Amino acid sequence: MKSLSDLIRADILASSAYHVANVPENCVKLDAMESPYDFPPDMQSELGKRLMNAPIRLYPNIAADDFIPQLKAAFHIPQTASVALGNGSDELIQFITMLLAKPNAKVMAIEPTFVMYRRNAELFGMQYIGVPCNDDLTLNLDSVLEKIKQHQPALIFIAYPNNPTGTRYPREMVEQIIQAATGLVVIDEAYGAFSSDSFLSQAGEIDNLLVLRTFSKIGFAGLRIGYVSGSLKIINELNKILPPYNMNQLSLTAAKFALEKIDWINHNINLLKSEREIAFAKLEDIKGVTVYPSEANFLTVKVPNAEECFNLLLQNGFLIKNLSKMHPLLKNCVRITIGKPEDNAKWLSVLQKAYG
Ligand SMILES: Cc1ncc(COP(=O)(O)O)c(C=O)c1O
Numbered sequence: 001m002k003s004l005s006d007l008i009r010a011d012i013l014a015s016s017a018y019h020v021a022n023v024p025e026n027c028v029k030l031d032a033m034e035s036p037y038d039f040p041p042d043m044q045s046e047l048g049k050r051l052m053n054a055p056i057r058l059y060p061n062i063a064a065d066d067f068i069p070q071l072k073a074a075f076h077i078p079q080t081a082s083v084a085l086g087n088g089s090d091e092l093i094q095f096i097t098m099l100l101a102k103p104n105a106k107v108m109a110i111e112p113t114f115v116m117y118r119r120n121a122e123l124f125g126m127q128y129i130g131v132p133c134n135d136d137l138t139l140n141l142d143s144v145l146e147k148i149k150q151h152q153p154a155l156i157f158i159a160y161p162n163n164p165t166g167t168r169y170p171r172e173m174v175e176q177i178i179q180a181a182t183g184l185v186v187i188d189e190a191y192g193a194f195s196s197d198s199f200l201s202q203a204g205e206i207d208n209l210l211v212l213r214t215f216s217k218i219g220f221a222g223l224r225i226g227y228v229s230g231s232l233k234i235i236n237e238l239n240k241i242l243p244p245y246n247m248n249q250l251s252l253t254a255a256k257f258a259l260e261k262i263d264w265i266n267h268n269i270n271l272l273k274s275e276r277e278i279a280f281a282k283l284e285d286i287k288g289v290t291v292y293p294s295e296a297n298f299l300t301v302k303v304p305n306a307e308e309c310f311n312l313l314l315q316n317g318f319l320i321k322n323l324s325k326m327h328p329l330l331k332n333c334v335r336i337t338i339g340k341p342e343d344n345a346k347w348l349s350v351l352q353k354a355y356g
Contacts, residue, residue: 004107011122018119030347031321032338033163033191033298035219037268037340039261047257054253059245067252071227074259075213082235088197089190089214089226094120095242096186096210097155101126105154105183108147110139112164112327114188117157119334129153135329137162137292137300139169145180154183160199161191164335166294171197171245181208184234188212191296193269194276203229210234217297218265220258223251225281272297281338282348288355291322298337303355306332318343 005013023029028036039047062068068083077083086092091261093116097107101124109117111130121128131147134140148156156177161168179291185208187199192213203211210230213294215223225247228238279299283291290302303309306324313320320337323330338344 015119016056018115019323021137021319024314027314027319028316028339028343029319030298030339030343031319031335033217033296033337034221034222035217035268035272035297036343043264044051047254050253050257051250054249056249056301058249060247060249060252062247065252067256067279068191070256070259074262075109075200077200077229081229082232082240083227083229084235084238085247086226086228086242088216089188089228089241091224091246092212092226092228093117093157093186093188094123095238096184097121097126099238099241100154102154102186106151107155107157108144108151108153109157109159110144110162110169112137112323112330113157114159114163114190121155126154127151132188132329133165133167137165137167137329139167139173140174141176144177144181148177148182152182153262156181156183156185157188158185159188159190160197161195161295163190163296163298164321164326164328164330164333165292165300166191166296166298166335167292168195168197174199174254178206178209181239184208184210184211186210186228190214191217193218194273194297195295197295200229204231207231207233215255215258218269220255223254223258225251225255251344271341272338275341275344279336279338279344283351286352287354289351298335300330300333301351302333303351304332306334307350309334309354312354313347313350316347318347320347320349 021031097120106127106129107121107130111132118128129147129151131144158174189198189211192198201210202209210228212228215225280291283289283301288304292300306322310322321335323333323335
């Protein structure tokens with residue numbers, strides 16, 4: 001065999017894998033926007049029974065399954081929209097990018113944002129245009145519109161609200177971007193459940209719009225279920241390249257069960273939203289830090305020294321995310337997922353003591 005460097009693409013050899021943090025024992029995980037809530041024991045045993053009877057002998061057949069109709073009903077996806085499923089929305093980001101990866105095609109996103117937009121663009125040999133947001137992490141609309149004119153990207157990703165900042169850009173500005181775009185626009189609503197606005201009701205109505213959502217942030221990151229809604233024409237093309245059996249029977253069974261418990265899911269979402277507001281107000285009162293407005297299930301906070309803050313919270317039993325090295329605008333920023341009320345009170349009091 002030839003050496004790996006003769007066989008594997010040089011850009012892949014030079015890159016590193018997506019970093020997944022190891023969680024120290026007895027540490028509360030607040031680094032990846034997972035929900036802090038497990039199903040209560042009675043629902044767990046009900047789910048156990050369903051999983052026991054899941055048809056794992058068979059390949060899943062999404063077209064014949066009632067999962068998509070259930071999904072549409074639970075999340076108010078317009079009946080006229082078409083839906084494709086992914087093994088997490090990560091997989092959909094990958095395949096949507098692949099769909100548009102013609103030679104010289106470009107991908108655009110507003111920086112700082114979810115790193116997988118850039119990584120997938122590069123993976124498929126597309127030029128990535130990152131348009132920086134303003135220093136206060138708000139959208140620089142003029143700059144985005146100018147770059148659209150200049151580069152005519154085949155694909156624009158807008159995380160709405162954005163990760164890792166929590167910012168939800170003004171709807172009117174995003175509408176202007178969709179109108180100005182000559183290619184497809186993916187509104188990535190991974191955090192849509194925690195937001196005051198959504199583009200989901202326009203899915204299937206606006207030709208170049210795809211709305212991406214996930215089960216991950218509302219309690220089910222382990223199921224790996226994402227879904228994209230849009231026009232039949234685009235979803236048909238996407239379905240041509242998605243792996244035929246990308247979903248699995250156990251996840252689908254658990255997700256269907258979850259949709260039956262939508263009231264429990266919504267209750268948790270509301271709790272986390274009100275916890276986010278409480279934490280935001282408390283952080284605003286701490287002199288030494290700056291907290292950014294968030295419509296997601298996390299808060300991004302500028303602290304005097306992000307590494308020290310990361311270590312301090314780790315010593316106190318909380319794993320958070322140090323964003324410092326991700327982008328110049330995020331220097332000394334940390335991202336903290338909203339957890340259970342008792343945990344939020346604890347990490348807030350650590351920060352109050354350190355910076356108040
Ligand atoms: C903006 C955004 N989109 C998509 C994803 C991927 O989510 P998943 O693959 O778990 O559905 C994430 C995960 O953090 C995210 O922040």
